[in-house]
Amino acid sequence: MAHIVFMTYGITSYLNTSFAVAAGLRARGHRVTYVSSLDVETAVTTQGFNFMLLADEARIRQDPERLQLERLPGRQRYQQRDALIRVGQRQRDYYLESDEWSRMLEVLQPDVLCIDEELPEAIIRLSSHSIPMLLVQYIGDTRYRPGLPPASSHLVPDGSLQSRVKIQVEWLKLWAKRGLTHLLAPLFYAGTDRRSIIRALAKQVGFDYGRAAFHHWFPMTFPDIPTLILAAPVFDFAPPPQVDGAYVGPMVWSDRVDAVDEGTSxxxxxxxxxxxxxxxxxxxxxxxxxxxxxxxxxxxxxxxxxxxxxxxxxxxxxxxxxxxxxxxxxxxxxxxxxxxxxxxxxxxxxxxxxxxxxxxxxxxxxxxxxxxxxxxxxxxxxxxxxxxxxxxxxxxxxxxxxxxxQYHAENRAVEHIETVLHEDGSGV
Known part of the structure; x- marks a missing residue:
């Protein structure tokens, strides 16, 4: 049987959704391990799965100076430019110099990597290894489609010209804000902003940066990497005309042990x-x-x-x-x-x-x-x-x-992952 590794950002909602997939894989005899830079060991092991903490990245993520800056209102935070650059430089040093991810692969020896789509650093770094990779997306149709609003928009399309104009304006505002950020951030942060770090990482590992797309709702997507979409197209305003990724359905594991422990603003x-x-x-x-x-x-x-x-x-x-x-x-x-x-x-x-x-x-x-x-x-x-x-x-x-x-009955997510295993020759 195979070893499946889920690399996750650690968001509770995403974890809960992925547990249904992991449970299905375990029922087929596969071994499942979660890897994260957020210490979600209790949440994962309570469900009976293995967990590995990326301790070095966790220290970067929990950098006291970074957390202090994040608590500041926007204007006050940007007044602390020197501190922001120091934090960014520590992040840059980690992503360009650490061998933590390679050590993780040596220890776990995964047959398939399932990586949250919101982790571009991991996607780019690990793409240089000859391990089958699937991206995991939990929200649904986040791609740009004319007439459909961004996933974060409150608009409900009705097909009218006025509706289509409002929706297009939402996308234009999103693109303008993102474009301005991409233009100014490298200057303000002196090359320690996230996109500059990702570009440097891609160059270091020989990843073609042109493979990334920036015009969808997520700031960076990878259309040519197979994607598991843990959502149902029927929940959207209109089913996508062509699926950019495999919709395997919303996953809910009825045997999950709940641990809702998030703070309240x-x-x-x-x-x-x-x-x-x-x-x-x-x-x-x-x-x-x-x-x-x-x-x-x-x-x-x-x-x-x-x-x-x-x-x-x-x-x-x-x-x-x-x-x-x-x-x-x-x-x-x-x-x-x-x-x-x-x-x-x-x-x-x-x-x-x-x-x-x-x-x-x-x-x-x-x-x-x-x-x-x-x-x-x-x-x-x-x-x-x-x-x-x-x-x-x-x-x-x-x-x-x-x-x-219907999605639950068909077990599409597990079937899709096992198809990847068969194609790679790892066997099931």
Whole structure:
């Protein structure tokens, strides 16, 4: 049997999605190891998989000076140019001089590398080794297509000229901002910005930098490297006319051990307090609220009898009983809600794909979307009541659930990885 290595950035949502693939591979007799520069050992080993920490890169990622700079507001951060260059130089030295990734390969001897698409440094460095590589993408259709908005956009296309113009403007703004950054960053950071480091790394290992694409939603993509897309095209506004990568379906592993331990920002905490206030007005409803480990339960007092506040919750177990889910719109939670047939109300924080995922929930009429900053408790209660009293939301989720179940039944991700093994001659 083969050894499959997942190289991951360590985002909880992405990890949870990948566990379903890893479990399927393990059931076929394969060995699975996770590698990351973020210490997610507990999250990985709790599921029964092996884990290796890239300790040197972890020190770069957790550089105290870097973390201190990241906590500063944008303008204040850019006033610390010398410090930013020092941090960037340490990153450059690591990526161009460290042999940590080569040592990792020597220890693990993987038959296939599955690398998060958001790790271009690893993709470029490891492409110089003769090991089959698959990129892993968790969001869906992030490529540029005329008439469809970027994954981070709140826009819902309706096919009209006005809609198409608005969407194209969104893309133009994204490209303009990215182009300006690519032009100015090497000067401001004195060649220690991320793109300059990646260019230098590509030159060092003989990787053709022209293989990278910069006009899609992700800042850098690699169209000629096979990609596993752990999403369903039916969730998008329109199925892609030609698939740039293999859609293997949204992966939800029902036997997963949940460990939701992310922090909560001040804005999100204020929103959650309004949610508790909404349930205080409706004692006939029950609420289970995941606050995160950094938010004290006392912040929600007085807590009514129909509200349970927890740092962590067994999300999949709760979805089996939920009538509606209030979520920030992360694609992982949305896919889990669809898998369990639960309508949603999304309150996006604007991070990553949340705006776009919330727009797609509304487009397919599987729930509502609302603003996280200025929705009062009374409006939250009214939105919940609306979803609960209109059965077509659950009916639409149920229709999408049936399509999702086809992907689960076909086990496409495992089949695709094993096809790569057969083609390489590693065997299964």
């Amino acid at each position: 001040a804005a999100v905490e204020a929103f959650l307090q309004r949610v508790v206030a909404a349930f205080r007005q409706r004692p006939e409803w029950d609420l289970v609220l995941a606050s995160g480990v950094e938010t004290a339960v006392s912040h929600f007092e007085p807590i009514p009898e129909n509200v349970l506040v927890c740092e962590r919750v067994p999300q999949l177990r709760l979805l089996e009983q939920a009538d509606v889910v209030l979520t920030h719109g992360g694609i992982g939670t949305i896919n889990e809600c669809i898998t369990y047939g639960v309508p949603m109300i999304t309150y996006s924080t604007g991070k990553m794909e949340q705006n776009g995922s919330a727009a797609r929930v509304e487009f397919h009429e599987m729930g509502l979307r609302s603003a996280i900053d200025d929705t009062p408790a009374e409006a939250i209660a009214a939105q919940i009541a609306h979803v609960l009293s209109n059965p077509h939301y659950r009916a639409n989720v149920t229709k999408m659930q049936a399509l999702y179940q």
